[in-house]
Amino acid sequence: MANVVLRSVNKQFGEVKVIKDVNLTVEDNEFVVFVGPSGCGKSTLLRLIAGLEDLTSGEVHIEEERVDHLAPSKRGVAMVFQSYALYPHFTVRQNMGYALRVAKESKETIAKKVNDAASVLQLTEYLERKPKALSGGQRQRVAIGRAIVRDPKVFLFDAPLSNLDAKLRVQMRIELTKLHRSLNATMIYVTHDQVEAMTMADKIVVLRDGKVEQIGAPLDLYNAPDNLFVAGFIGSPSMNFFDGTVINTSNTDVEIDVKDSVKIKFPLNEPSNLSTGDKVSFGVRPEHFTIGNTNQGTFTGEVYAVERLGGETYLYLYVGDQKEVVAHMSGDQKIAIGDMVEIGFSLKQSYLFGPHGDAVR
Amino acid sequence: MRKFTTRALLVAAALSASVSTLAASELNFWSWRQEDIAAYEKIIAAFEATHPDIKITYTAHEAKAYNTILTTALAGGSGPDIIHTRAYGSLEAISGAGYLEALDGQVDLSLLSADELLGTTLRADGRIYAVPFASQTVVVYYNKDIFDANNITVPETFEEFKAASTALKAAGITPLANGTADGWTVEIMSGAIMPNFYGSGFFGEVTSGATDFEDARYVGALEKMSELAEFMPTGFEGVDYATMKALFTSGAAAMFIGGSWEINGFRDAGINFEIMPGPAAEAGGERMVATWLDGGYGVNAASENKEDALEFIRFTATTPFAQMLTDELNNVAAVDGAMSSDATLSRVSSFHSAATPYIMLVAFRFDTPTGSTLLQSGLQELMTGAKTAAEVAADVSNGIKTAE
Amino acid sequence: MSMTNADYEKAKRNRTLKLKLWLLFLILPPAAILIVFVFVPMGSAVWYSVFDWDGLVRKEFIGLANFQDILFNPLKNKVLFNAFMNNVKVFVSLMLVQNGIALVIALLLARNPKGYRFYQVVFFLPVILSTVIIGFQWKLFLNPVFGLVNKFLHNIGLHDWALPWLGLPETALNSMLLVNSWHWFGFPTLVFLAAIHRIPKDFIEAARLDGASEWRIAREIIWPLMAPAITIITVLTFIGSFNWFEIPYIMNGLEGSPAGSTDMLGLMFYRTAFGSVSAGGSNFGSGSALAVLMFIFIFVFSIIATKYLTSREVEMN
Known part of the structure; x- marks a missing residue:
């Protein structure tokens, strides 16, 4: 059971708190992605698990064993660095076998494990090369191979794809997912790219300012973000937010006025503590807009930019004084810059956030 | 423009002509004796009083750099009119190159001994290139207060010297201040101890080639030298x-073997000291002091005022000059006839009745490696016990024979 | 006003000319300095070395006789060999002691200990002091009678250890080497530290995750990756060792006292070329020949060493 459990983990650099009371469980064989904007503490959290940083307080458990007092190499984790950190003076074979050599494994065992990993990663023909003679993707695979060879309980990835070009990144994403399935290993993956998080993760941990904002399966985060931050962070392009004011509340719905023009009656699944006059944010994802009036709600805006990709179209509109409202339509839309367009939405696919950013459901 | 230049030249020429006829000739006098500036200015003033048409400026350069400064100037065709020269090998470097005026026949050298003139004679042509000015003597300084306080009688023989030293050591006093870190100070020390063992005849024999430094007399002298290490x-x-000087002047050490030039410094330091020649080999044996000529006064062969410069050089070969040198500088003047009012200096002069040349400097500093280099290194090895007297003697002897 | 083809060509030529003039302007001054202060003296040393110049005046051309004299005259080549072996000893010792200590300190400082900046400054301080002052100061410290070193040894009861450090053939050179190491170790420390800082932290963390001990990391990861710094320091130490002059001259004199145990090629050159009170007159011919031999030796070895050491350097990325 190679699970990872963090309990009340705190980390301070001097006076600066970078990780604030993080509690988290990574199940065995789970692929968990830590995601968040730069500086949110996601890499630090990963390094705390690896043991490259010491905890200020809290506990780290791996496979039901407390490890935060152990040296990195004793925790049963392997890490793939953003820079790959391949030793430039070693060949691929030496790089991949280094940990085994340090562990004083026999020559035969090392050769076998390295060869096995190399064949899985299609690196066999590059084994005698130095990292300098490899492409970015190949180096990436060597870095992963170095981790695989160690047969760790937990794989840690620190933004491993950020140095690759877009095409290679997509390819590696799929390969990593495949690898996860074939290795049946617990993996923790750090990225600032929510697309990587959405496509690869079994479970996403959204971090901001050292705090966990929400933990959940990708589509749960997409469909039911707990707060304004997660709602804005997950999904691309980001959710559109409109400032509004509560004008009426009841047990079943909340009536809000958005920009003195549009009045929306937002249905409630659970009681809210909103009261009249509260400032709220109303959110609609770009892909949930449709052209033309709907009965549930409609904004009217002037188009100031159109991006036509053939299969899909992005509209950028001014709605009142609100700039940059994005609408995502499938197919090609016959809309030109300067057109006044009505965009409609359904109440089922819209979101309401209270004065403190918490989701109202 | 052209007219102006011509006219300016004419005026300048006229001016310089009138200056040279009206004013005294100006002579430059270079030396390495920075500590003697005041004394030399006095001496020069005395000379100028009788020669109103000659003006001499004395310039003292840093002693270590003097040879380089002087030779560079001479090689560049400049340099002073009057040159304070060193003696022996150092003088040959300049006189051999033709930078000095030969003085024999131009200057009356009758008040100088042949031994002293040897130091300023160029071996190649046998001519004399400088008037010897003063000699240095190796003596043993001893602290009278320490000797009295420990009831030590002044030793006469080497055995007495060792006995006195043993007594001093037992009393917690360092008998001899001498060390070996600076090679030349060990060579000086050998100049006090060794001659009385290798004897007065050795110098002549070794320089003529009749014997060499592996001679038993020399090896024996080296052995005696090594006995003093303790x-x-x-x-x-x-x-x-x-x-060494600090040890002696502070009273931490009772004796100091050194050159006669230390007298002034020790006196200034306020110690109650006296000097003696190196101890005799046995009772009644000779007590020789090693001496050498410190240098001389020469004339730049390229000087424009050669005659005036020679006039000053003639003055340096006279007794009045020697007397001033003695009075002002406490030097043992090379020129005869000067009487010292200083008791210690008179003693140094009196030691000269049994003088022997300071062997390596006087006779073996012409080739490389010099006898001094070989002996200093050998003495360091001897005193520290790294080599035996016979090995050191062999090294010195072979070195001198192989030198060009 | 449209430009013709010829106008464009002219403007282009003009631009190249300007660039060339600018490059010339940049190159000329250092080239001039190099020629006047390096090549001309070097050339004249070679020129002087083929003349009989024993004394003040240059005499006739004698071909390679000066070289022959230095290399094959049994007395001189004995001195030469002794001095050369001392220089070799200086090089080996400085590599081990001075640069070894510097490496250890650099490895420690690279871990950002508390007071890191302070130590860095303190360790570098002796480097900026004048060699003359350091030589003189340590000569006083090592004085057997008044020196602080022996006083200290006596005070802590190590009476047998209080030796005349600079006076014994067995300790004189070693003492001077320690002084030189004390004087200079801050420089290699700084160079090594910069080299270690240049190694991405990831390499070391990766190795740590791979289970390598600190010693193993230093030996297998840091050491090979700081090869360029090792090359520079090795070659500089080599050149410095074979040109070593100031400390031996100040602390033990021109003759390499005691008994030649601290003699160096540099001292021998000085004595030969310029003469000294004990060593005799100047001989520019022989001195120049020795200087030429020293130059050829240092030059050739530096190039071989640089070539060899550079070949084992790896690019970091």
Whole structure:
């Protein structure tokens, strides 16, 4: 059971708190992605698990064993660095076998494990090369191979794809997912790219300012973000937010006025503590807009930019004084810059956030 | 423009002509004796009083750099009119190159001994290129207060010297201030100890080639020298010249073997000292002091005022000059006839009745490696016990024979 | 006003000319300095070395006789060999002691200990002091009678250890080497530290995750990756060792006292070329020949060493 459990983990650099009371469980064989904007503490959290940083307080458990007092190499984790950190003076074979050599494994065992990993990663023909003679993707695979060879309980990835070009990144994403399935290993993956998080993760941990904002399966985060931050962070392009004011509340719905023009009656699944006059944010994802009036709600805006990709179209509109409202339509839309367009939405696919950013459901 | 230049030249020429006819000739006099500036200015003033048409400017350069400064100037065709020269090998470098005026026949040298003139004679042509000015003598300084306080009688023989040293050592006093860190100070020390063992005949024989430094007399003298190591300061191997002087002037050491030029310094330091020649080999044996000529006064062969410069050089070969040198500088003047009012200096002069040339400097400093280099290195090895007297003698002897 | 083809060509030529003039302006001054202060003296040393110049006046051309004299005259080549072996000893010792200590300190400082900046400054301080002052100061410290070193040894009861450090053939050179190491170790420390800082932290963390001990990391990861710094320091130490002059001259004199145990090629050159009170007159011919031999030796070895050491350097990325 190679699970990872963090309990009340705190980390301070001097006076600066970078990780604030993080509690988290990574199940065995789970692929968990830590995601968040730069500086949110996601890499630090990963390094705390690896043991490259010491905890200020809290506990780290791996496979039901407390490890935060152990040296990195004793925790049963392997890490793939953003820079790959391949030793430039070693060949691929030496790089991949280094940990085994340090562990004083026999020559035969090392050769076998390295060869096995190399064949899985299609690196066999590059084994005698130095990292300098490899492409970015190949180096990436060597870095992963170095981790695989160690047969760790937990794989840690620190933004491993950020140095690759877009095409290679997509390819590696799929390969990593495949690898996860074939290795049946617990993996923790750090990225600032929510697309990587959405496509690869079994479970996403959204971090901001050292705090966990929400933990959940990708589509749960997409469909039911707990707060304004997660709602804005997950999904691309980001959710559109409109400032509004509560004008009426009841047990079943909340009536809000958005920009003195549009009045929306937002249905409630659970009681809210909103009261009249509260400032709220109303959110609609770009892909949930449709052209033309709907009965549930409609904004009217002037188009100031159109991006036509053939299969899909992005509209950028001014709605009142609100700039940059994005609408995502499938197919090609016959809309030109300067057109006044009505965009409609359904109440089922819209979101309401209270004065403190918490989701109202 | 052209007219102006011509006219300016004419005026300048006229001016310079009138200056040279009206004013006294100006002579430059270079030396390395920075500590003697005041005394030399006095001496020069005395000379100028009788020669109103000659003006001499004395310039003293830093002693270590003097040879380089002087030779560079001479090689560049400039240089002073009057040159304070060193003696022996150092003088040959300049006189051999033709930079000095030969003085024999131009200057009356009758008040100088042949031994002294040897130091300023160029071996190649046998002519004399400088008037010898003063000699240096190796003596043993001893602290009278320490001797009295420990009831030590002044030793006469080497055995007495060792006995006195043993007594001093037992009393907690370092008998000898000498160290070996600076090679030249060990050579000086050998100049006090060794001659009385190798004897007065050795110098002539070794310079003529009748014997060499492996001679039993020389080896024996070296052995005696090595017997003194135990009376030198603890860690004498690292004691340099400055430390030696500090040990003696502070009263930490009772004796100091050194050159006669130390007299002034020791007197200024206020110690109650007296000097003696190196101890005799046995009772009634000769007590020779090693001496050498310190240098001389020469004339730049390229000087424009050669006759005036020679006039000053003639003055340096007279007794009045020697007397001033003695009075002002406490030097043992090379020129005869000067009487010293200084008791210690008179004693140094009196030691000269049994003088022997300071062997390596006087006779073996013409080729490389010099006898001094070989002996200094050998003595360091001898005193520290790294080599035996016979090995050192062999090294010195072979070195001198192989030198060009 | 449209430009013709010829106008464009002219403007282009003009631009190249300007660039060339600018490059010339940049190159000329250092080239001039190099020629006047390096090549001309070097050339004249070679020129002087083929003349009989024993004394003040240059005499006739004698071909390679000066070289022959230095290399094959049994007395001189004995001195030469002794001095050369001392220089070799200086090089080996400085590599081990001075640069070894510097490496250890650099490895420690690279871990950002508390007071890191302070130590860095303190360790570098002796480097900026004048060699003359350091030589003189340590000569006083090592004085057997008044020196602080022996006083200290006596005070802590190590009476047998209080030796005349500079006076014994067995300790004189070693003492001077320690002084030189004390004087200079801050420089290699700084160079090594910069080299270690240049190694991405990831390499070391990766190795740590791979289970390598600190010693193993230093030996297998840091050491090979700081090869360029090792090359520079090795070659500089080599050149410095074979040109070593100031400390031996100040602390033990021109003759390499005691008994030649601290003699160096540099001292021998000085004595030969310029003469000294004990060593005799100047001989520019022989001195120049020795200087030429020293130059050829240092030059050739530096190039071989640089070539060899550079070949084992790896690029970091």
